Amino acid sequence: MKTLFDKIWDAHTVTAIKDGPTQLYIDRHFCHEVTSPQAFNGLRERGLKVFRPNQTTLTADHNTPTCNQDQPVKDPVSRKQLDTLSKNAEEFGLTLYALGNERNGVVHIIGPENGYTQPGMTIVCGDSHTSTHGAFGAIAFGIGTSEVEMVLATQCILQSRPKTMRITFNGKLEQGVTAKDLALYMIAQLTTGGATGYFVEYAGEAIRNLTMEERMTLCNLSIEMGARGGLIAPDETTFEYIKGKDFAPQEENWEQAVEYWRTLKTDEGAEFDKEYVFDASKIEPMVTYGTNPGMGVFISGSIPTLEGLDETGQITFKKSLNYMGFQPGEKMEGKPIDYVFLGSCTNGRIEDFRTFANFVKGKKKSDNVVAWLVPGSHRVEKQLRDEGLYQILVEAGFEVRQPGCSACLAMNDDKVPAGKYAISTTNRNFEGRQGPGARTILASPLVAAAAAVTGKITDPRKIA
Amino acid sequence: MEKFQTVTSTYVPLPIENVDTDQIIPARFLKATDKEGFGDNLFADWRYDKDGNPKPDFVLNNPTYSGTILVAGKNFGSGSSREHAAWAVSGYGFRAVVSSYFADIFKNNSLNNGLLPVVVSPDFLSEILECVHDNPQNTLTIDLNQQTITNNKTGRSEAFEINTYKKECLQKGLDDIDYLLSKKDKIEEYEKTRMYFGL
Numbered sequence: 001m002k003t004l005f006d007k008i009w010d011a012h013t014v015t016a017i018k019d020g021p022t023q024l025y026i027d028r029h030f031c032h033e034v035t036s037p038q039a040f041n042g043l044r045e046r047g048l049k050v051f052r053p054n055q056t057t058l059t060a061d062h063n064t065p066t067c068n069q070d071q072p073v074k075d076p077v078s079r080k081q082l083d084t085l086s087k088n089a090e091e092f093g094l095t096l097y098a099l100g101n102e103r104n105g106v107v108h109i110i111g112p113e114n115g116y117t118q119p120g121m122t123i124v125c126g127d128s129h130t131s132t133h134g135a136f137g138a139i140a141f142g143i144g145t146s147e148v149e150m151v152l153a154t155q156c157i158l159q160s161r162p163k164t165m166r167i168t169f170n171g172k173l174e175q176g177v178t179a180k181d182l183a184l185y186m187i188a189q190l191t192t193g194g195a196t197g198y199f200v201e202y203a204g205e206a207i208r209n210l211t212m213e214e215r216m217t218l219c220n221l222s223i224e225m226g227a228r229g230g231l232i233a234p235d236e237t238t239f240e241y242i243k244g245k246d247f248a249p250q251e252e253n254w255e256q257a258v259e260y261w262r263t264l265k266t267d268e269g270a271e272f273d274k275e276y277v278f279d280a281s282k283i284e285p286m287v288t289y290g291t292n293p294g295m296g297v298f299i300s301g302s303i304p305t306l307e308g309l310d311e312t313g314q315i316t317f318k319k320s321l322n323y324m325g326f327q328p329g330e331k332m333e334g335k336p337i338d339y340v341f342l343g344s345c346t347n348g349r350i351e352d353f354r355t356f357a358n359f360v361k362g363k364k365k366s367d368n369v370v371a372w373l374v375p376g377s378h379r380v381e382k383q384l385r386d387e388g389l390y391q392i393l394v395e396a397g398f399e400v401r402q403p404g405c406s407a408c409l410a411m412n413d414d415k416v417p418a419g420k421y422a423i424s425t426t427n428r429n430f431e432g433r434q435g436p437g438a439r440t441i442l443a444s445p446l447v448a449a450a451a452a453v454t455g456k457i458t459d460p461r462k463i464a
Numbered sequence: 465m466e467k468f469q470t471v472t473s474t475y476v477p478l479p480i481e482n483v484d485t486d487q488i489i490p491a492r493f494l495k496a497t498d499k500e501g502f503g504d505n506l507f508a509d510w511r512y513d514k515d516g517n518p519k520p521d522f523v524l525n526n527p528t529y530s531g532t533i534l535v536a537g538k539n540f541g542s543g544s545s546r547e548h549a550a551w552a553v554s555g556y557g558f559r560a561v562v563s564s565y566f567a568d569i570f571k572n573n574s575l576n577n578g579l580l581p582v583v584v585s586p587d588f589l590s591e592i593l594e595c596v597h598d599n600p601q602n603t604l605t606i607d608l609n610q611q612t613i614t615n616n617k618t619g620r621s622e623a624f625e626i627n628t629y630k631k632e633c634l635q636k637g638l639d640d641i642d643y644l645l646s647k648k649d650k651i652e653e654y655e656k657t658r659m660y661f662g663l
Binding site for chain 1: 479480481482484486487490491492494495496497498499509514537538539542543544545546547548550565566567568569572573576577590593627628629630639640641643644645647648650651654655658659660661662
């Protein structure tokens with residue numbers, strides 16, 4: 001009896017070192033401009049080629065502007081990094097979706113939307129949110145640059161086998177409560193280190209009811225509780241999403257693939273190293289108040305107090321609230337905000353934009369709010385126009401930018417100014433994450449939409 | 465990769481939990497295309513004010529504390545997978561980081577760069593943080609061969625875990641790519657049997 005994780009891991013084990021790591025074969029490798037240049041330099045220094053060039057795909061996303069993408073990138077250092085990616089793609093014979101390409105976008109958005117991401121695969125990228133692809137029933141995890149070099153050189157990676165955890169969500173999510181809330185709730189319960197050393201499988205009624213976009217949001221955030229990755233067994237929802245995508249199996253391959261994919265589930269009675277069970281129906285919309293994703297509360301709730309924390313814990317907690325300009329015990333609802341950011345590999349998919357646009361339809365953006373709406377890919381941007389959402393957003397006073405990681409990590413010009421509060425649909429509220437001194441409150445696209453309209457933290461369920 | 469055997473040194477305390485890699489090296493410093501120079505920007509936003517002047521209250525700017533070992537609160541290196549964080553910590557001159565636990569990717573990245581992450585019990589961590597507070601000249605000895613860490617003031621030692629393969633890599637200064645390249649025939653053999661559905 002095996003868990004889903006065991007089945008995929010075992011099927012990709014090339015060799016195992018005694019008392020050491022496993023040599024794991026990698027099906028699909030994604031690269032972007034920030035964590036790959038030193039790996040390509042390493043190949044050059046060793047005189048190596050890319051071992052399996054067809055299994056690596058490159059995109060430019062982290063360091064790209066979200067305006068005037070048809071013009072040369074202004075910042076010379078960013079431009080050099082993007083040029084380096086292009087040169088590496090050419091020299092090593094790899095497919096690159098550079099700025100302006102119709103398949104360009106955030107790496108974890110374009111993988112699934114082009115059908116690169118499939119059940120049963122092993123997928124890596126020099127980016128921690130590679131856990132996103134686990135939504136398809138794949139072992140997907142973020143790696144460092146030395147490991148990027150390993151995969152380029154050998155299509156394999158050395159990895160210690162993680163422990164397995166299952167998190168079951170029984171019941172149904174209430175109206176107005178989304179996968180993002182479910183994820184932030186889970187991280188608040190387990191803390192940012194609660195799943196360190198584990199690979200997590202999500203199960204239960206609430207998980208089966210999630211759309212593929214929602215499953216990606218949940219798996220994306222697995223890394224924020226320290227998990228190596230998250231994983232959901234593939235089902236009809238998964239197959240339906242993949243079918244017909246550009247790089248999905250076609251014709252007779254499709255039938256064979258689905259037949260295999262149906263075997264990818266945890267056997268009844270298989271044991272996990274750890275199990276948690278939550279009741280999804282008890283979850284409310286969430287917001288974070290602190291400087292890590294585990295510092296979250298129900299939107300109707302209050303910031304905790306120092307009670308029960310040891311000395312190091314108190315130092316950490318005070319430092320965090322001091323950075324945010326908040327007090328222990330304060331209410332979150334009604335706090336004024338300055339910025340709203342919709343986008344990123346967590347919530348930059350078409351469904352997130354549909355949710356946001358449907359909420360703001362017929363309403364107006366608050367004058368005090370600067371809003372950055374950044375689609376995760378060109379495809380998403382095009383869909384916005386095709387579905388008439390673009391028009392709705394413009395009429396409500398919003399501007400839609402061009403795709404990229406943007407203010408999620410603020411490597412480009414999209415930085416929230418010091419001291420300002422941003423409601424962000426992203427994954428991290430770390431100090432300085434959205435610009436030096438920026439104060440980030442993580443929330444769902446729906447909560448972001450409500451805040452964009454009212455200019456303060458607002459429960460979307462209270463607005464018609 | 466620099467070889468690691470035994471290090472005895474004074475140490476720098478950073479008693480903060482969940483130190484994420486965005487703090488270790490903020491994203492705006494990730495535009496470089498080589499591995500050099502990240503040590504100058506280690507903890508940049510805690511270390512310098514917005515005009516680039518050192519903040520006197522941050523531990524790296526306090527001459528009282530020095531050494532090649534960093535001791536931090538639990539869950540060090542969470543967040544982004546950027547290996548630049550490990551390059552920054554080792555580029556600054558640290559050979560080892562001690563905490564009660566580490567985020568996985570940071571741990572791997574460190575080991576791949578000759579920087580040893582040492583996991584100690586919460587008790588041991590509190591004790592060494594207290595000792596350095598009382599006496600900044602207190603030293604720790606990290607012996608990779610014996611897999612022990614010793615607080616030289618109290619003489620208390622703890623064993624730490626590291627898998628045999630990684631230990632050997634650190635001791636000899638070898639990396640994983642050397643190993644994987646030696647297994648190419650196994651990889652090609654594996655490829656003949658793997659599940660693959662085209663495109």
